[in-house]
Amino acid sequence: MRNGLPEGEGEESDGVYRETNMNAFQAKQDILEAGRRIWIRGFVAANDGNISARVSDDEILCTPTGVSKGFMDPAMIATVDGEGRQIRGEWKVSSEAKMHLAVYRKRPDVHAVVHAHPPTATGFAVAGISLDQCVLPEVLVTLGGIPLAPYGLPGSEELPTAMETYIEKANVILMANHGVLSMGKNVMEAYYRLETVEHFAKILLAAVQLGNVNILSPERVNELKDLRERFNLTGVLYACNPKANVGPAATGPAPEFGKESR
Numbered sequence: 001m002r003n004g005l006p007e008g009e010g011e012e013s014d015g016v017y018r019e020t021n022m023n024a025f026q027a028k029q030d031i032l033e034a035g036r037r038i039w040i041r042g043f044v045a046a047n048d049g050n051i052s053a054r055v056s057d058d059e060i061l062c063t064p065t066g067v068s069k070g071f072m073d074p075a076m077i078a079t080v081d082g083e084g085r086q087i088r089g090e091w092k093v094s095s096e097a098k099m100h101l102a103v104y105r106k107r108p109d110v111h112a113v114v115h116a117h118p119p120t121a122t123g124f125a126v127a128g129i130s131l132d133q134c135v136l137p138e139v140l141v142t143l144g145g146i147p148l149a150p151y152g153l154p155g156s157e158e159l160p161t162a163m164e165t166y167i168e169k170a171n172v173i174l175m176a177n178h179g180v181l182s183m184g185k186n187v188m189e190a191y192y193r194l195e196t197v198e199h200f201a202k203i204l205l206a207a208v209q210l211g212n213v214n215i216l217s218p219e220r221v222n223e224l225k226d227l228r229e230r231f232n233l234t235g236v237l238y239a240c241n242p243k244a245n246v247g248p249a250a251t252g253p254a255p256e257f258g259k260e261s262r
């Protein structure tokens with residue numbers, strides 16, 4: 001059972017939403033569920049965050065602006081077309097839908113985007129420190145490194161442009177002085193990736209506070225790449241940076257939009 005539906009209903013076996021009413025229904029249920037989870041886990045405050053799902057080439061379901069994502073009902077979810085024009089729904093779609101559309105244009109494999117401000121990962125984004133250290137095996141196998149994109153004004157065209165370089169290369173992106181953008185083949189995959197990033201950020205912060213971070217050697221990282229192949233895990237993987245650290249040398253001013261961040 002998944003969200004009250006028998007297995008196999010409302011979802012193709014590969015987990016990608018298809019152009020059927022049942023799948024649009026499932027995508028909407030997943031958006032409400034991910035919204036509850038990001039609020040309960042404190043990944044957002046007040047009305048922050050936004051979640052979308054591409055259910056067909058020209059239909060993207062997206063959360064509204066001005067609503068706590070922990071308390072949404074299906075009627076609040078708007079539908080926009082590929083250009084971002086709202087085609088269904090009474091509630092005004094989030095201004096950050098532009099960022100989601102930029103992802104869908106560049107990544108045919110992505111069918112869902114979750115954006116939130118999880119405090120520890122966002123703390124790294126504010127400190128100007130990416131999460132691309134070669135540290136935790138599970139993170140390296142599933143996500144690789146997590147790059148830090150330059151700052152762009154929320155809700156503006158500047159924001160997706162600032163992240164453009166990373167959208168094709170990574171499934172999760174830290175956004176300088178803002179938050180985290182997570183992508184997946186469906187909403188729950190994007191949500192779980194967000195959870196993994198915040199968990200990693202907490203562990204790394206604990207190690208930094210304890211005064212030492214042991215970085216895995218390139219040989220160890222290569223072993224994990226082999227493991228990924230053996231598990232048949234394909235798709236986008238952003239390489240971790242064997243030289244990345246979290247000491248004082250890694251800190252500096254938050255990278256500005258238009259300037260190289262690494």
Ligand SMILES: [Zn+2]
Nearest residue numbers: 049154178179
């Ligand atoms: Zn935001």
